[in-house]
Amino acid sequence: MLEIDRLAAQAGDFRLGEVSLTAGAGECHAVLGPSGSGKSTLLAAVLGTLPVASGRVRLAGEDITRLPMEQRHLGYLPQHLGLFPHLSVLDNLRYSARARHLPEREYRPLLDRLVEITGIGTLLQRRIANLSGGERQRVALVRALAANPRLVLLDEPFTALNESLRRELWWLMKDLQRERGLTVLLVTHDLSEAYFLADHITVLIDGRQEQSGDKSTVYRRPASEPVARFLGLKNLYPAHRVGAGIVDCPALGGRLVVTGADVSGDETLLAIRAEHVALRQADDPPRDGETRLTGRFEAVLDLGEAALLHFRADSGALLEIRCGSRVLRKYDLQAGKPGTVGLPASDLFAIRRRGASELSWPPTAQAGALTL
Known part of the structure; x- marks a missing residue:
């Protein structure tokens, strides 16, 4: 379970005020807001790339607020994917698990299953530059999940794709979440994406948490x-x-x-x-x-x-x-x-x-x- 308790952070001149939200095991919590509202700042603070000014982040009861990023056991899919162009698809997929020094016998069964589900088995020896946009998106998604993270952070992951491909990947994400029991924190400005994937919604405006709750309640x-x-x-x-x-x-x-x-x-x-x-x-x-x-x-x-x-x-x-x-x-x-x-x-x-x-x-x- 993810618990964010009165979390505040500073990024340059921008200040994110106190934010509190939860996501239960197997749930997706979407953080919505216009550009400049503080969505990516919140994600960076949870990920550990931005220092927290005040407040706490807990995962399954453990306080991870001050832990180094590599010790938080998080999966992360950034907006621009962050794939390594000099590596093959397979080496990109192995990267997170190897960075955590996991032996292959521990991560390979899950990795093979994710490759099967997402249909990227024929791409493993190819270079990133030779993939289509949809193929890159699937590779990045598998990489974020391959080390069996406790929490998956998605930063506007499907924004650059056309409508039909986006919806296809929404269904894929739903299937993966259901099969793996993933807890997901999704940042997006896309209302349709948030309401398709999420169980609960938080709306940020100008660095303020304006509203949180069940997605149907916030909408209605x-x-x-x-x-x-x-x-x-x-x-x-x-x-x-x-x-x-x-x-x-x-x-x-x-x-x-x-x-x-x-x-x-x-x-x-x-x-x-x-x-x-x-x-x-x-x-x-x-x-x-x-x-x-x-x-x-x-x-x-x-x-x-x-x-x-x-x-x-x-x-x-x-x-x-x-x-x-x-x-x-x-x-x-x-x-x-x-x-x-x-x-x-x-x-x-x-x-x-x-x-x-x-x-x-x-x-x-x-x-x-x-x-x-």
Whole structure:
């Protein structure tokens, strides 16, 4: 089990504030954040290439905070792979185990199994320069696992690959993790990658730990405006808390019953994810706990299996809506057509508002402009 307890580190002028997170045996914990948020700084501190200013890192109960890197028994897959071009594939794979002075009888069975699983057996005598991008990625992954590490650190490992190859390697990583019971700390800015591979999520913004938790909870209920914006939540509206579970939101027509309204301070942002905005017919009967808005569709984009809509409510609010393409045909949705949407109270929630990035009202988005 990995335990990071109030870890802080300094890299040049950048300071990573206290970070605390855990990853159980066989779990993957993803650290998310935009460029410059402190993800790689955290990884370097856990790996041992960057001194820790304060806090602790424990593996299976052992404090490894001050141990030399080679004594931590970690597997590491850097963003740029770090393969040795002057060595063959096989010698690259043996490198970590030999660096730890493991006899071949101890590491070779695992190495052979990893070679078999990843399908790189025909590459063992080749040079790194003669491999494709996907082949190099598999070689680097096997090298990170070949010495049977207690923890595997992945630093944006699949960023440079095309979409189909990335997804293929995601499945491979899932299979390896399940078979080997690997504990993984993944650093990425890719939301899809994090939510595919990870069990738990930590979001870093500007060196601060903004939120940690189960991945579905973080996605459905971001705790602050920076987290919401990073996770792609567009439907954010200034609101004022007037009581437990009740907020006043002029953008959405007035007072609404919501969940998650018990945030500190009266000034909040009211939020709803695009996929939770419900399309309704004008004559649909009212539903308990649902706010209805009428307005007009400003833009309709069919993405194949899914659709992205912009809806301008009569109250002035611009809502992003995601739905299945079949819904477009069911409702015959087109730009310029009037419509009705529903906002279920169970999917409306309030979050902390941060002064430096507060929203203005009315919104400045131009009619018909879609952000994907």
